[in-house]
Amino acid sequence: MTYIKRKLRLYWPFSRGVIQSIMSYRVNFFMFVFGNLMRTFVVYYLWKAVFISSGSGTINGFSLNDMIIYIFMSSLTAGTIATGTDSDIGHEVMDGSIAMNLIKPISYKVRMLFMSFGSLLYQFIFILLPVWIGLIAVRYFTVGELPPDAKTIVLYLLSLMFGFFVNFLMNFSFGLLAFYVTNMWGIGHLKDASLLFFSGQLIPIAFFPELLQKIMQFFPFSSLNYIPVMIYLKKLTGMALLQALGIQILWIVLLYLLSLWFWNKATNKLVILGG
Amino acid sequence: MLKKYTRLYMKFLAQYLKSLMEYKADFLIGLFGFVVVQATGIAFLYLVFQRIPSLNGWSFNEILFIYGFAQLPRGLDHLFTDNLWLLAGRIIVRGDFDRYLLRPINPLFHLLAERFQPDAFGELIVGIALVIASVPKINITFTFSNILVFILVVICGSVIYTSIKLFFASFAFWLKFSQSILFMNYMLADFTKYPITIYSRWIRVILTFIIPFAFTAFFPAGYFVGKVSMSVAVGGTVLAAVISFAVAYTTWILGIRAYESAGA
Numbered sequence: 001m002t003y004i005k006r007k008l009r010l011y012w013p014f015s016r017g018v019i020q021s022i023m024s025y026r027v028n029f030f031m032f033v034f035g036n037l038m039r040t041f042v043v044y045y046l047w048k049a050v051f052i053s054s055g056s057g058t059i060n061g062f063s064l065n066d067m068i069i070y071i072f073m074s075s076l077t078a079g080t081i082a083t084g085t086d087s088d089i090g091h092e093v094m095d096g097s098i099a100m101n102l103i104k105p106i107s108y109k110v111r112m113l114f115m116s117f118g119s120l121l122y123q124f125i126f127i128l129l130p131v132w133i134g135l136i137a138v139r140y141f142t143v144g145e146l147p148p149d150a151k152t153i154v155l156y157l158l159s160l161m162f163g164f165f166v167n168f169l170m171n172f173s174f175g176l177l178a179f180y181v182t183n184m185w186g187i188g189h190l191k192d193a194s195l196l197f198f199s200g201q202l203i204p205i206a207f208f209p210e211l212l213q214k215i216m217q218f219f220p221f222s223s224l225n226y227i228p229v230m231i232y233l234k235k236l237t238g239m240a241l242l243q244a245l246g247i248q249i250l251w252i253v254l255l256y257l258l259s260l261w262f263w264n265k266a267t268n269k270l271v272i273l274g275g
Numbered sequence: 276m277l278k279k280y281t282r283l284y285m286k287f288l289a290q291y292l293k294s295l296m297e298y299k300a301d302f303l304i305g306l307f308g309f310v311v312v313q314a315t316g317i318a319f320l321y322l323v324f325q326r327i328p329s330l331n332g333w334s335f336n337e338i339l340f341i342y343g344f345a346q347l348p349r350g351l352d353h354l355f356t357d358n359l360w361l362l363a364g365r366i367i368v369r370g371d372f373d374r375y376l377l378r379p380i381n382p383l384f385h386l387l388a389e390r391f392q393p394d395a396f397g398e399l400i401v402g403i404a405l406v407i408a409s410v411p412k413i414n415i416t417f418t419f420s421n422i423l424v425f426i427l428v429v430i431c432g433s434v435i436y437t438s439i440k441l442f443f444a445s446f447a448f449w450l451k452f453s454q455s456i457l458f459m460n461y462m463l464a465d466f467t468k469y470p471i472t473i474y475s476r477w478i479r480v481i482l483t484f485i486i487p488f489a490f491t492a493f494f495p496a497g498y499f500v501g502k503v504s505m506s507v508a509v510g511g512t513v514l515a516a517v518i519s520f521a522v523a524y525t526t527w528i529l530g531i532r533a534y535e536s537a538g539a
Contacts, residue, residue: 031455035462041478042465046323046330049473054327183301186394190308197315207322 010106011114018118033079033127040075043202047071060207065145066233072135073232074201077225080128081164083116086191089175090184102267109172109263116168152234155241159228162248166223169255176259176266200226220251280384287388295393302393309397313346316468317405331473336412337500338469343405344499345468345492348432350398356437357392363444364454373536383441383527415499424509428495431516435491436464438519441527448530460486467492490515 022029051064062070089112092098102108139145147153174191178184196202198221205216205226216222227244230236236244295302320342324335333341358366366372366386375382410417417425443460446453463481467488471479482489490512498508 028452028455031459035455035459038459038462039465042469045473045475045478046469049331050323050327053330059326181300181304182298183304186301186305186308189394190304190311193308193312193315197318202315202319203322209322 007110011110014111014114015118015121018115019122022119022122036079037075040071043075044068044071060204061235062204062206065139065143066235069135069139069233070204070229071201072131073229074199074225076128076131076135077160077163077228078195078199078201080123081120081160081167081224082123083119083164083168083171085112085116085168085171086175086177086188087184088112088115089172090178090188093178094182094184109259112172113168116164116171120164148232148234152232156228156232159231159245159248162245162252163224163228165252166220166248166255169252169259170220173255173259173262176262179266179269195221195224199224200229204230220255223248223251280380283380283384284388288391291391305394306397309394310401313398313401316342317401331470333470333500333502334413336409339405340409340413340415340500341470341492341496342468343402343409344429344496345464346398346402346405347429348436348491349464350395350402351429351433352436352440353395353398354392355433356387356440357395358386358390359437359440359444360454360457361390362386363447363457364452367447367534368451370536372534376531382531383524413500415501421499425499428498428509428512431512432491432495434516435487435512435519438516438523439486439488442519442523445523445526445530448534464488464491469493470497487515487519 047067048064051059051067057063059067089098092101098108101111136147140147148156177187181187198205198216198219200222205213205222208216227236227248231241231244317339320335320338324330324338329335330338362372375385378385415421439460440457443453443457446456450456463486466474466478466482471482471489471493474482479489482493494503494508495512497503498505
């Protein structure tokens with residue numbers, strides 16, 4: 001216990017630092033958030049038109065109401081678990097400050113994790129909570145829809161935490177690409193676009209062609225925002241729910257091992273360059 | 276005058292291409308990135324249209340045409356004026372703007388000429404491919420005059436893009452950093468890849484009269500599909516381009532006048 005406490009005391013300032021830096025640029029931060037929300041609205045209107053044009057009440061088991069919640073919760077969940085780990089590592093590699101950070105008597109990986117905790121906490125309190133409350137209120141007053149029960153919310157939050165770790169580990173490995181590539185902006189763009197699609201933010205993974213769904217089982221994308229949101233919508237219950245959480249945990253373990261391997265490889269390369 | 280600027284632009288471009296040759300892999304990654312962004316959008320449309328015959332009265336191919344058309348002005352603007360993002364994000368914050376004022380050329384020209392963004396070919400390639408693929412499947416007859424109109428509206432559309440970027444980037448003269456404002460407004464362009472008739476009234480009003488992105492895609496592309504009248508599509512687009520450029524350039528001039536170097 002004291003060990004954990006000591007570690008927490010050691011690394012917590014990194015979380016706090018991230019929160020403070022977002023706070024001091026909060027107007028800009030929220031404008032970026034709002035810009036991204038714009039895309040969510042585009043997708044929302046598209047789906048609305050799709051449901052009106054289709055004439056049937058449900059498509060692939062989704063009613064229009066399901067779809068509205070799905071679209072907004074996907075975007076919210078993805079925005080909450082987002083971390084800047086890849087660009088942080090990228091910048092440190094670019095300006096060379098990673099060398100100084102590597103020789104400090106703290107773990108680089110744990111430091112990155114705590115920095116991500118900071119953004120998770122901030123995004124949870126200042127994006128997820130207020131927008132979620134707004135969504136619940138709008139849904140209640142327009143269609144009389146009630147929020148899901150407490151158990152569903154707890155399971156959603158648990159799955160969101162798993163999604164956060166999956167995202168962190170992915171971003172961490174991704175950031176290490178900066179050791180090999182200079183156009184991190186271009187490659188980040190590529191990553192964001194693929195994630196937007198394959199994590200099901202535009203269209204639920206259940207709508208993908210069967211072959212693509214099968215292929216997607218070998219990638220961690222559904223463990224990010226898709227599983228938590230499907231839990232939130234109660235489309236995953238009983239065994240399917242446990243299985244989904246199991247898949248998330250499996251991806252955390254696999255990506256952890258992958259990131260360790262990649263980290264050793266990348267930092268070895270750095271030593272050669274610096275030598 | 277024009278000759279001098281063309282020659283200068285070529286010189287800037289040559290410098291840029293030299294650095295591009297150094298970083299070929301980066302160029303390909305950026306290009307591929309933008310192609311993938313567009314490809315996911317098309318995949319989305321394709322999957323959606325598996326379920327419905329038409330969206331709000333628009334067939335799949337008509338929507339592909341708008342979608343593809345939307346990439347052309349966007350890509351052209353992206354290719355030539357990417358430095359506006361840096362103006363909004365760091366050129367003024369770091370006090371680097373002074374040197375644009377010290378040269379005997381138009382500072383806006385200098386700023387834009389300095390950066391050429393080949394990532395934009397990703398958008399242009401996808402846009403051209405979609406337009407070519409969708410045109411034979413919809414009722415469009417391309418006569419000589421129609422092609423001229425097409426070129427005219429694409430150019431006006433890029434001018435609208437550039438003007439919107441220039442307008443918000445110029446805020447940096449007062450705010451030092453305006454990239455977030457610029458980003459927020461640039462994201463509005465996402466709405467115009469689809470028929471704007473699917474949106475609520477206030478969104479349509481904003482996209483038509485305030486931040487006129489609707490004239491970069493929906494109105495002109497709708498004209499070729501036969502859903503928007505010529506006067507709105509062509510007249511409106513030209514008018515929107517002229518007005519937005521006038522507003523943006525005035526803001527830029529006022530900004531330079533208000534500019535105080537952030538340098539030490």
